[in-house]
Every structure is written in C-alpha cells, then in structure tokens.
Amino acid sequence: MVRVVDRRSEAVRPSRALILHARTLEVLRPLGVTQALLARADIAPAADLRLGARAVRVTFGGLVLPDTAFPHLTLVRQMDVERVLAQALAGRGVEVERGTELTAVREEPGGVRAVLRTPAGPGEARFGFAVGCDGPASTVRAQAGLGWTGRVYPVEVVLADAELDGDLPGDAAQVVAGRGGLLFAFRLGERATWRLLATRPATPGRLEPGSFGPPVSAIDLQALMDQAGLDARITDLRWSARVAEGAEQEADQQPGKDGDQQHASLLSLYTPGGI
Numbered sequence: 389m390v391r392v393v394d395r396r397s398e399a400v401r402p403s404r405a406l407i408l409h410a411r412t413l414e415v416l417r418p419l420g421v422t423q424a425l426l427a428r429a430d431i432a433p434a435a436d437l438r439l440g441a442r443a444v445r446v447t448f449g450g451l452v453l454p455d456t457a458f459p460h461l462t463l464v465r466q467m468d469v470e471r472v473l474a475q476a477l478a479g480r481g482v483e484v485e486r487g488t489e490l491t492a493v494r495e496e497p498g499g500v501r502a503v504l505r506t507p508a509g510p511g512e513a514r515f516g517f518a519v520g521c522d523g524p525a526s527t528v529r530a531q532a533g534l535g536w537t538g539r540v541y542p543v544e545v546v547l548a549d550a551e552l553d554g555d556l557p558g559d560a561a562q563v564v565a566g567r568g569g570l571l572f573a574f575r576l577g578e579r580a581t582w583r584l585l586a587t588r589p590a591t592p593g594r595l596e597p598g599s600f601g602p603p604v605s606a607i608d609l610q611a612l613m614d615q616a617g618l619d620a621r622i623t624d625l626r627w628s629a630r631v632a633e634g635a636e637q638e639a640d641q642q643p644g645k646d647g648d649q650q651h652a653s654l655l656s657l658y659t660p661g662g663i
C-alpha cells in the first residue's frame with residue numbers, strides 16, 4: 389500500500405520554480421506525465437536582458453540541448469507541475485492525504501514505522517519504506533540521521549504576484565541586472581498577471597531555506613524595481629513572500645541530494661552573493 393501525506397492542508401501554494409529542467413522531465417517520463425506538463429509549458433520563451441539603458445532580446449526557441457529528449461528550455465509553473473503529478477497519482481488510485489504530518493519514522497525489522505499526526509488525531513502505521521520528499525527541513529532526513537550541513541546565503545529571494553503599469557512587452561520575460569541584485573518579471577503570475585522574482589541582501593529574521601517567509605510591502609517591491617531600473621509601477625500587489633536560500637557545504641555536494649539543496653547551489657550561480 390502507498391500512502392502520500394502532506395502536512396499542508398491546501399493543495400495549491402504559490403509556485404517557486406518556473407523552469408522545469410530537461411533532466412526532471414526525463415525522470416518524470418516513465419510516469420506518463422510529460423505530455424500533460426508540456427501542454428502547460430512555454431518551450432520557446434523569450435527574455436529581454438536589461439543592464440542600465442541597454443536591453444537585448446534573447447529567444448530560446450532554437451535551443452538544442454545535447455543528450456536529451458527535451459532539448460528546450462521549459463517554462464512552467466511549479467503549481468501546474470504539482471497539479472499534473474497529483475492527477476497522475478489520483479489516476480493510480482492514490483490521493484494525497486493533506487493536513488497529515490509525519491512526526492517520526494523508525495526502522496524496524498523488514499520495514500519502517502511512521503508516526504503521523506492526522507486531522508483525526510495521532511496514529512502509527514507500518515510500511516516497507518519511507519520516502520522523504522519533504523523539503524530542505526526534511527523530517528525523514530533528520531530521522532535517518534542524515535542532517536543537513538548547509539548554510540543560509542546572505543542573499544534572499546523576494547517573490548510576488550502583482551499587476552504592473554508600464555510599457556512592458558507581453559511576449560518576453562524581463563530580466564534586469566541591478567546594483568542590488570537581479571530582478572525577473574514573468575507573465576506567469578498566479579494571483580495576478582506578473583510574477584516578480586528579485587534577489588536582495590538577506591533581511592534580519594531567520595527563515596527556513598526554501599519556505600515562504602512574511603510578505604514584502606508594495607513600497608519595498610517598488611523600490612527593488614526602481615533600483616534595478618525596471619520602468620513599471622506596481623498598481624496592485626496580490627501576494628508576496630521572502631524566501632531564504634540555503635546551500636549545502638561544498639564538501640557535501642553529491643548527486644542524489646533533494647531538490648531544494650541542489651537548487652540552492654544552482655541559484656548561487658546567478659545571485660550576487662552566490663558564486
């Protein structure tokens with residue numbers, strides 16, 4: 389028997405990822421979900437790269453990545469990916485049990501014992517295996533004694549869904565390299581037309597790497613846009629959050645680490661505090 393539990397009670401949460409990597413598509417291919425994913429994706433995106441007054445249009449339509457069945461850049465919201473995966477799971481007769489938290493897991497002869505906190509109360513169940521897909525602050529990882537010897541970057545990410553007033557083209561993402569960090573504006577918002585992603589020096593207040601922190605005000609977001617030099621005004625801010633970025637220690641960089649840790653290393657390549 390397979391049970392999939394998630395302590396989040398709501399199915400939908402704002403997307404963090406917008407790029408689905410070729411390797412991810414390859415890993416998901418045996419599940420028969422790639423068509424559904426690609427149907428929701430933009431595989432020939434364009435971006436205006438802006439530095440000061442200069443802008444260069446880059447189109448990724450002709451991209452041919454080597455050694456993959458998915459040689460294109462794939463822009464798709466994480467929310468859509470999660471929906472497709474949940475549907476695929478439901479098609480196999482498995483519903484995600486929301487609002488159920490794994491609080492402990494113990495190895496026993498021939499399997500594991502999971503301690504769960506469900507909406508109906510606490511409970512325990514025995515399984516052959518426990519698979520942890522529970523983010524950077526993973527309970528499964530901690531219980532398996534693997535831990536995480538990472539650190540939080542001095543740079544954080546600000547995410548927001550907003551309506552913007554300005555002369556922004558509708559057919560290309562905006563990528564601006566400002567003095568304080570990078571700013572991306574995608575027409576892929578979930579609660580509004582635009583999704584903004586900006587990097588800035590981390591502000592005080594500890595956040596778990598990868599999880600959503602408190603909202604950022606429209607004034608602060610506008611300041612980030614002005615600082616970067618994106619000529620647009622926020623007319624309606626529908627959602628925003630701070631996200632801390634963590635990175636694994638160099639010595640621990642190995643294949644097979646979970647998504648957020650690998651992502652954190654990747655992000656370090658393009659955030660000012662990274663490299």
Ligand SMILES: Cc1cc2nc3c(=O)[nH]c(=O)nc-3n(C[C@H](O)[C@H](O)[C@H](O)COP(=O)(O)OP(=O)(O)OC[C@H]3O[C@@H](n4cnc5c(N)ncnc54)[C@H](O)[C@@H]3O)c2cc1C
Nearest residue numbers: 394395396404405406407489490521522523527647648651
């Ligand atoms: C700003 C930002 C941009 C990103 N962009 C990209 C991108 O473009 N492309 C890309 O590939 N990746 C990107 N990523 C990384 C990507 O979002 C993560 O790698 C991915 O979400 C990791 O998935 P996960 O399932 O490991 O963890 P999560 O997405 O964190 O999911 C963990 C789940 O486990 C649940 N959970 C946690 N603990 C428990 C528990 N004890 N019991 C039950 N449930 C539990 C949580 O409720 C949650 O639903 C980005 C990340 C950030 C922060």
